[in-house]
Amino acid sequence: MIYDCIVVGTGSGGSTVARELSKKGLKILMLEKGPSHRVGTSINHIQSKKLSFNDGSEEGYQNYDFLNTPGELIYLEGVGGTTMVSLANACYACTSCYSKSATAQFEVHDLELFEELMDASKDLNVNSLPAEMMGPTTHKIWDAAGALDYFMEPMPKFIDFQKCNKCGLCINGCERGAKWDAKQFVNEAINAKASLIINLEVVRVKNDQENLKVEAMDSNRNKKVFHAKKVILSAGALQTPHILKNSGIREGVGEGLFADLFITVGGYLKDCGLNTEIPMGVKSEFGPYFITPHYSAQLVPLVNDKGFDANPEDIVGLMVKIADQANGIVNDDGKINKPLRFEDLNLLKEGYEKCVNILTEIGVDPLSIVSTPIRGAHPGGTAAIGRVVDNNLETEIKNLYIVDASVIPQAPGRPPILTLTALAKRLAKNIIQDTSD
């Protein structure tokens, strides 16, 4: 059997392109490395890779506790990819948008995404968090930020608020179907006659006469081979580089890794209950970084180490998320190198100080204030537009495309799912145009 398209990975990029193409009647096969995790349990399936920061402990920064412990990158393998643990934030992600239009990062590559972004917002049902859904501590943070002259606004969310019961457990995947996740698009693709094989790891893609041959491995390490006219890699920024290199594409691959590094700064506020509010309900934008309320379980032991007796409901936190330098490398052995630059540290430090001000303003004991280690939840940049793919998202192997976070050239510093959905919609349009010519 020769498929019109094989899509590798079912996260933000893969699910969207598979949905769009199968709805247009193309014969689609989705190949997914992970299983289909039960919705409502996603947090248990988060995976991580250690971030080696090399020269991270720059002089002058030793006092910042976020540098005391090595960082990590987090992601999820399985149907729906990392969207299953998303906190439903729907930003128009683009580094350059601070000064120009929301899609400027792509415009420099002749890729205007405005129409697709609008379409994606509609499909994902994007709306700002309504005031009545906002928890009391989120509200308090909003007021405190205002009093400090930090402009805060409700976060745009891909949540159907008619279905949402404000449980605050978006990270688990939503059993009520209120939070959008990529599994919904995978199911729509299947309803439109696409096929899905799970627990199958794609290893390489090769030319095979007129078509492309996809080699994969099942969970018993048995080799499987599939054929298609076109193949779309959407295995995420940490995995796509390995498939590319195995396929003979090496130039610039795995380089340019960013992660939208973040810390959560928090402290003790008796019975504040932020852990059961809709997470990241408001945001304050500061150019290359933003600040948003965020409960992190990692804060509990850190606060208690300072001599407090905190339970999860007594912890209030604020995330600082930055557009970090695209200077990391995914090595052939899977290890990650991500030197921390002064620019990154300065942004984290600036955000940290603002968080301390807000936390103090809402009544947190300053002696309890701590920070989590640095983490990254938006790895990208490892097969960037202009370096590994062209502005049609095609690689040097004809008919082999990429649409996942690896093609984004610079750290957005903002949640990228909406942008990835838009990029995948654009690729689908191009492919449909191409097949109808």
Ligand SMILES: Cc1cc2nc3c(=O)[nH]c(=O)nc-3n(C[C@H](O)[C@H](O)[C@H](O)COP(=O)(O)OP(=O)(O)OC[C@H]3O[C@@H](n4cnc5c(N)ncnc54)[C@H](O)[C@@H]3O)c2cc1C
């Ligand atoms: C805790 C957390 C919260 C987040 N919250 C938000 C948010 O609120 N808003 C937002 O915009 N972003 C959020 N993100 C980030 C967002 O989820 C990711 O940036 C985005 O999903 C990346 O999309 P992708 O298509 O590149 O990869 P993924 O969504 O990770 O998909 C990659 C897919 O490929 C599969 N795969 C990998 N290797 C292979 C292989 N060899 N063969 C076959 N399949 C393979 C994986 O199993 C997976 O299904 C969050 C991330 C985390 C960790």
